[in-house]
Amino acid sequence: MAQTSNIHPVSGVYLGTTQAKIKKSGVEDFVVISFVEGSRTAATFTTNAFCAAPVTLAKQNLKNTPTRALVINSGNANAGTGQQGMLDAQQTCHWVAEELGISEQAVLPFSTGVIGQNLPMPKIESAVPAAIANQTIDGWEMAAKGIMTTDTHPKTASRQFDIEGHTVTLTGFSKGSGMIHPNMATMLGFAATDAKISQACLDKALLDSVSLSFNRITVDGDTSTNDACTLTATQQADMPEITDPDSSAYQVFAKVLNEVMTELAQMIVRDGEGATKFVAIKVESGDSVEECLKVAHAVALSPLVKTALFASDPNWGRILAAVGRAGVVGLDINALQIYLGDVLLVDNGGRADSYTEEAGQAVMNETDIEIRIILNRGQVSETVWTTDFSYDYVKINAEYRT
Amino acid sequence: MAQTSNIHPVSGVYLGTTQAKIKKSGVEDFVVISFVEGSRTAATFTTNAFCAAPVTLAKQNLKNTPTRALVINSGNANAGTGQQGMLDAQQTCHWVAEELGISEQAVLPFSTGVIGQNLPMPKIESAVPAAIANQTIDGWEMAAKGIMTTDTHPKTASRQFDIEGHTVTLTGFSKGSGMIHPNMATMLGFAATDAKISQACLDKALLDSVSLSFNRITVDGDTSTNDACTLTATQQADMPEITDPDSSAYQVFAKVLNEVMTELAQMIVRDGEGATKFVAIKVESGDSVEECLKVAHAVALSPLVKTALFASDPNWGRILAAVGRAGVVGLDINALQIYLGDVLLVDNGGRADSYTEEAGQAVMNETDIEIRIILNRGQVSETVWTTDFSYDYVKINAEYRT
Missing domain, CATH: 3.60.70.12 (L-amino peptidase D-ALA esterase/amidase)
Structure with missing residues (x-):
């Protein structure tokens, strides 16, 4: 590489x-x-x-x-x-x-x-x-x-x-x-x-x-x-x-x-050892850079989202819950969409009607994954890159000095 | 229990x-x-x-x-x-x-x-x-x-x-x-x-x-x-x-x-499955409740601190780095002390002179651990309780839906 x-x-x-x-x-x-x-x-x-x-x-x-x-x-x-x-x-x-x-x-x-x-x-x-x-x-x-x-x-x-x-x-x-x-x-x-x-x-x-x-x-x-x-x-x-x-x-x-x-x-x-996924988190149509980054970081740093990524599990509830706790004032959960790659995952505050586990699973099985969160409240977009949490993350960090 | x-x-x-x-x-x-x-x-x-x-x-x-x-x-x-x-x-x-x-x-x-x-x-x-x-x-x-x-x-x-x-x-x-x-x-x-x-x-x-x-x-x-x-x-x-x-x-x-x-x-x-430690993080002598909680949460949520706790590793550098990035304005790292149980871990911006690995290790081997961070800038104290990050955390969360 x-x-x-x-x-x-x-x-x-x-x-x-x-x-x-x-x-x-x-x-x-x-x-x-x-x-x-x-x-x-x-x-x-x-x-x-x-x-x-x-x-x-x-x-x-x-x-x-x-x-x-x-x-x-x-x-x-x-x-x-x-x-x-x-x-x-x-x-x-x-x-x-x-x-x-x-x-x-x-x-x-x-x-x-x-x-x-x-x-x-x-x-x-x-x-x-x-x-x-x-x-x-x-x-x-x-x-x-x-x-x-x-x-x-x-x-x-x-x-x-x-x-x-x-x-x-x-x-x-x-x-x-x-x-x-x-x-x-x-x-x-x-x-x-x-x-x-x-x-x-x-x-x-x-x-x-x-x-x-x-x-x-x-x-x-x-x-x-x-x-x-x-x-x-x-x-x-x-x-x-x-x-x-x-x-x-x-x-x-x-x-x-x-x-x-x-x-x-x-x-x-x-190059993170233990990292098995490369994940781009794009937050679109936000009101400000600050709120886009708040949402992106809440998702990127959520241990629940990161372990789901490691497991290649399209666990939309964890992503939506992370967005919900990001602290964006006046955020309307029902107005946003979340895409996993090209697959619409969340719409109207819950799992999209068109979503199938098979479609979500296909995206999750890739090494490079994109999560797009469309806030529908403004003109600003921001992207953050991160990785998953794997067994090796715990292993390597726990054993670092031993 | x-x-x-x-x-x-x-x-x-x-x-x-x-x-x-x-x-x-x-x-x-x-x-x-x-x-x-x-x-x-x-x-x-x-x-x-x-x-x-x-x-x-x-x-x-x-x-x-x-x-x-x-x-x-x-x-x-x-x-x-x-x-x-x-x-x-x-x-x-x-x-x-x-x-x-x-x-x-x-x-x-x-x-x-x-x-x-x-x-x-x-x-x-x-x-x-x-x-x-x-x-x-x-x-x-x-x-x-x-x-x-x-x-x-x-x-x-x-x-x-x-x-x-x-x-x-x-x-x-x-x-x-x-x-x-x-x-x-x-x-x-x-x-x-x-x-x-x-x-x-x-x-x-x-x-x-x-x-x-x-x-x-x-x-x-x-x-x-x-x-x-x-x-x-x-x-x-x-x-x-x-x-x-x-x-x-x-x-x-x-x-x-x-x-x-x-x-x-x-x-x-x-009762957290996967949790092997019960950790009290006390931040003392802070200027406000808000800054005490900022520091306590930075330490409590740091995956590096949490994996070190799982490994029973008295890794003071990780704790100090977490305190340093907590975002407390004007924080003087050289003025604070960090205790692990009764053992002085950090003083004058680095490892305390009196500290020995044996003493730190003895505290870390316990199931109940207290980390005390004394900011020496005010009168406020706050305590947060948390756990470690174990293999089982990743395992259980990764395998949850499979």
């Missing part, structure tokens, strides 16, 4: 990966990415109040100085590590900055792995020059491997496209094990483009695309302490700078960015 | 139970309770927008006429049944009213069981006189059996107590299979007392006690379509009427009511 065959390198981006031996398995676990001078970076981070030391530091550094490098380790989240965790994140940035000859604040740190253990600093000290020595413009696939925790494959997405006659490249990679080892389930996404684009347009494009991609996948409702997503524009493409979010150049860029981010986000859902 | 030995009958309350054969298993599934004239009833219902026909009708009838009877069937929830469901609920009340010689609107209907099937009306027509013929003041235990769905035992609680020298009786029963067959997981509670108490005081006492009992248990966050709880005061006790919520008589009554309701609610959590 990994799209390894068509990764387009991005001019001005150098990726180096090595084995810091933070992970016992001795696979790649340490990545340094550097960007050419003049690059602009946008980033967004977890809203969990218990955020990891590298998140706190990355937010500070992003504010102070144009970013020139990212340093990412897997195997250890550097979360719940108190003051020592912050010192370790700073020290890591210091080593990277020294090796690259840039300011310490131009480095953003990221960590993913187990919570509550200090970073093994001697290992990181040796890994920094090793990773930087490996840096190459073709290092995307290896970097995607280096940030994996329980992911079963690296996740990359890439596009080359045309903005008003100029070729632009956009490439990214992500990690996340979905619902599986969620102490380690940090969701990370890193993307870069050679587009010439203003900081304001870049910030807007990232936030808009993340809200429609990484923020639209939900597995078990648990937000990680380390979630982060960055987008860097190296400004190397031969094109006029995009400065206006209403321009057609911006629209083209934003559209491709949404595609890449959605692809990276959906790969995380599909 | 059922407290069958000490059920005190309530003067003016007559309970009759029979086999309507709605359930295939041929056990008791139909109950009619009637109250002496002059009784007062308070009730509270599910907030699910997709509420069942009997809930809609019971709300209407309660508003219009003093309640003289409850009619309850198990095996069929009469939910998602549209207009026919409403007609069937009305017809059921009509038969009960005719048999008892009271007004149709003096009857409140309740149903629990599978969603989306019409009630078998001929069976109900014959069950009404049979149940009423069986009515006795000692019918509590049998009625508690008659409303069971997947419950493994009837749930009753009873007290005889003194209000300013007068003996008062309060008895109730409940049903709910907790997290198990949640299509059938309607939570029902019915209580009665012989106390002389005004309608306003009765309403307040019921709402206050439900908010601290039935509304403090959470298994999987799914609110049923049929949840309901009633409290009837027959006014038969030899005592002055309670009319002032500030009086000591009211305080005594409310205290005992809270005990009975909490006992009935906790029995529902403990």
